[in-house]
Amino acid sequence: MIETTVRKQYDHLASVYDQRWKSYIADTLSFLKTWAEISPLDIVLDVACGTGEFERLLLTENSTQSIVGVDISDKMLAIAKQKCSVYTQVLFYTASASALPFDNNSFDVIVSANSFHYFDDPLAALIEMKRVLKPDGKVVIIDWCKDYLFCKVLDITLKIFDPAYQQCYTQNEFHGLLTSANFAVSRATKVRFGVFWGLMAATASLQD
Numbered sequence: 001m002i003e004t005t006v007r008k009q010y011d012h013l014a015s016v017y018d019q020r021w022k023s024y025i026a027d028t029l030s031f032l033k034t035w036a037e038i039s040p041l042d043i044v045l046d047v048a049c050g051t052g053e054f055e056r057l058l059l060t061e062n063s064t065q066s067i068v069g070v071d072i073s074d075k076m077l078a079i080a081k082q083k084c085s086v087y088t089q090v091l092f093y094t095a096s097a098s099a100l101p102f103d104n105n106s107f108d109v110i111v112s113a114n115s116f117h118y119f120d121d122p123l124a125a126l127i128e129m130k131r132v133l134k135p136d137g138k139v140v141i142i143d144w145c146k147d148y149l150f151c152k153v154l155d156i157t158l159k160i161f162d163p164a165y166q167q168c169y170t171q172n173e174f175h176g177l178l179t180s181a182n183f184a185v186s187r188a189t190k191v192r193f194g195v196f197w198g199l200m201a202a203t204a205s206l207q208d
């Protein structure tokens with residue numbers, strides 16, 4: 001139900017998304033690229049990849065990186081596919097974060113950026129990520145952090161005015177979700193982007 005609303009919203013936004021959020025996307029995804037420490041041979045899954053900006057960024061550094069992107073918005077994916085059309089090792093699929101169309105143990109690194117606050121079942125999404133992650137792989141997630149006042153206010157406002165929005169989390173709540181999905185957080189931070197936005201990033205791997 002909520003996914004249908006999110007899909008419609010992003011299908012509608014797709015043509016203006018890159019331009020409207022240009023500096024936010026550039027700042028957060030450059031941070032993610034540095035933070036994630038992806039090595040050239042890693043097979044990467046990007047959950048809720050949007051218009052493929054993270055893929056474009058990774059490919060500027062390593063044009064042979066194997067990347068798979070999934071998103072529920074076909075229109076966002078159409079832009080991603082266009083941007084990456086010359087890279088045959090980069091694939092995009094329409095799929096929900098909570099039903100990933102991949103075999104178990106498929107990916108070395110799973111990233112998800114700026115999207116966790118849309119997931120109506122974040123635990124199901126994390127459990128799916130765990131299933132498709134290789135045993136020695138890692139997930140790297142970056143999203144809004146409710147420890148920051150601006151995000152707290154935005155959380156209240158968007159819950160009232162934006163039917164696609166689900167919720168954002170405090171760092172504690174977020175780590176609690178990761179732990180519930182049997183991930184162990186190995187590295188975490190909170191970081192400001194611009195004057196207002198406060199995000200958190202976490203790298204986690206499968207618990208022994």
Ligand SMILES: C[S@@+](CC[C@H](N)C(=O)[O-])C[C@H]1O[C@@H](n2cnc3c(N)ncnc32)[C@H](O)[C@@H]1O
Binds near residue numbers: 003113118
């Ligand atoms: C703010 S955009 C972020 C896109 C990209 N990761 C970036 O940082 O530019 C949020 C994206 O999440 C996608 N999305 C939201 N809920 C999803 C879900 N449950 N499964 C897959 N994609 C989802 C939306 O369609 C949209 O493309």
